Amino acid sequence: MSSLKRAAILGGGVIGGGWLARLIENGVEVTVYDPDPEARRKLGEVLANAERAYGKLTLAPRPAKGGWRLAGSVAEAVEGAELIVEAVPERIDLKHKVYAEIETANAEGIIASSTSGYKPSDLQKPLAHPERLIVAHPFNPVYLLPLVEIVAGERTDAGVVERAKEIYATIGMKPLHIRKEIDAFIADRFLEAVWREALWLVKDGIGTTEEIDDAIRFGFGLRWAQMGLFETYRVAGGEAGMRHFIAQFGPCLKWPWTKLMDVPELTDELIDMVADQSHAQSGKYSIRELERIRDDNLVAIMQALKANDWGAGKVLADYEKRLFALTGTKAQDFSRPFVTAEARIPADWTDYNGHMNESRYGQLFSDAADGAMKAIGADQDYIARGLSYFTVEIHIRYLDEAKAGDRVTVTTQVLEGKGKKLRLFHWMRHEDGRLLATGEQMLIHVSLETRAACDPAPAVAAKLGEIAAAHAALPLPEGVGRAVGQRP
Structure with a gap:
């Protein structure tokens, strides 16, 4: 925040x-x-x-x-x-x-x-x-x-x-x-140069607005989205890098390819040509529809870059880390089940019926396990030190439906927290109070270096023990130990 x-x-x-x-x-x-x-x-x-x-x-x-x-x-x-x-x-x-x-x-x-x-x-x-x-x-x-x-x-x-x-x-x-x-x-100087050259290409009949946009979005625009200009050309230079690229392509800078020093006169004829071609290109969409299409594409690109911790995706990942860290600073009452995850269901989490699909229930319970880990001090810094908890088993009961846009909250009770074991029970509730699902989850503490089970660090073990002792006085949740197909 x-x-x-x-x-x-x-x-x-x-x-x-x-x-x-x-x-x-x-x-x-x-x-x-x-x-x-x-x-x-x-x-x-x-x-x-x-x-x-x-x-x-x-x-x-x-x-x-x-x-x-x-x-x-x-x-x-x-x-x-x-x-x-x-x-x-x-x-x-x-x-x-x-x-x-x-x-x-x-x-x-x-x-x-x-x-x-x-x-x-x-x-x-x-x-x-x-x-x-x-x-x-x-x-x-x-x-x-x-x-x-x-x-x-x-x-x-x-x-x-x-x-x-x-x-x-x-x-x-x-x-x-x-x-x-x-x-x-900086950025607008690049955009002005590209815009000026694009206007010449339209004026001279070299390309339409759609053809010019296609040259960008199917070509160098995809490279620029994640590497920019100089890094793109460094790669283009092969193993010899930027020096080789400049030696190979530098001389062509003197060739009269572009008209960047000349400004096309914005006559009524040129304005009409650009406006008419633009309308033919995308006039079937309203501006608000184009904004939503643009936003969906930008989100997908940034999510892909986030998966690689690169460019705008790295900024998004850092922003999310800050937001997740804030959840760990909220005052929680650990004498009872505590909040470990909150989310608004995005549209792409739903199936053809418009309901959240079953894999996303599991994702939210996985996020809840991360929330529980943060609560006991097994956070990103702890993981960076080479220690974490891995899920070895989970049992989910699907009890009700959630739709795109619904807000849901997961609360968690610690059933066992001793030695290498961490056993959790999650409740997923809709903002209207409906119980959507429960999840019982077993995690084992591991060394990320050896990938073998090991005891948690003393501070984490102490905090987990404190919460586990408080939760031991709570009644066992309905559904604990329930096998698949078992009757109520």
Whole structure:
């Protein structure tokens, strides 16, 4: 959970809406100002898509969702905010006007501009307190893509930069500190170059918008998603690496292949050509449908990268570790069965009937075992030291159905916790109170180095013994020791 408690967003467009989604999904209370009379509807649709995407992105127990409201003015929105996200249109006079209104109502919050091009030093010029302004440039959709470019101006306080980096990291982002000011920063300079060349290709009749998009999404776009530019070319250089790649392909940089130094005139004819081709390419979908398709694809890519602990997937994995660690800090009453797992059922956990399939019950009980391990100190650090518990047997009773979007909670009783053995009994309950399943699970403590059973470390054994002794006074759960097919 972020240490940030309250934020304000000025501008509820595509970027402002994305910031709102990411912040409230991480438990931050947000006030939004946008004079658009349709702002509430538009933001509501963005938040619905974001909630859908987050349900697929991670099963880590997220903090309680933050609340949000619309304010009637800039001053009302920023009052008491620790972070002020400026996401108004790209007009520097408008931004300066908004900053003046901020300074009359809030003297301490970080002002973070979402500008995609203006240098922060230019944004700071009229400010009485320029030291608190930074650029924090995100990428659409803000609630999924982790990159945020952090740029300080000439008069930005270094402590503000560090505080901003900490805030963005705790909400699952990758803060990239751009060390020197430059128009459009790093990522947008690449995008502008590709966009300019793409417009020439359309104008000159070389390719349609769909053909150009196909060249990206079926080719180098897949490589860039996980290796970027320089690492991709290092691999392309073979065993000799980057030096060989530059020696082989460097001379072609002098060939007149591209038109990057020329700008195509945006005539009505070119605008119509691009717009008509784009509509023919994907006009059968609404923008909201395209957003959901995009989100599903991004989630799948990030999940695949997470499995390899790479790129944006590594950021996601680190974010999940932080969320899981927070569950271990919650106060628990170990004198009775305690909460070991919580989840909202994602759509891809369901079968053709729309119900959660049986393998996912097992996954949730596996997550519950991890939760029990954390409770006794057998956490990630313990595993890194070469010790863990392995499941050797589990018996699941399927008692009721869960559907996509349902919230479920698993509570656990320790039946045995002595020596190498850890025997658990889990109850999985729906948020409406229905008992969905039970699971009885036997785990054995092992050395990850030898893969053989061994006694747990003294601190883990002591904590487990403490909980096991408390649970020994509880009645045995109904269903303990039940064999498959045994009558009630």
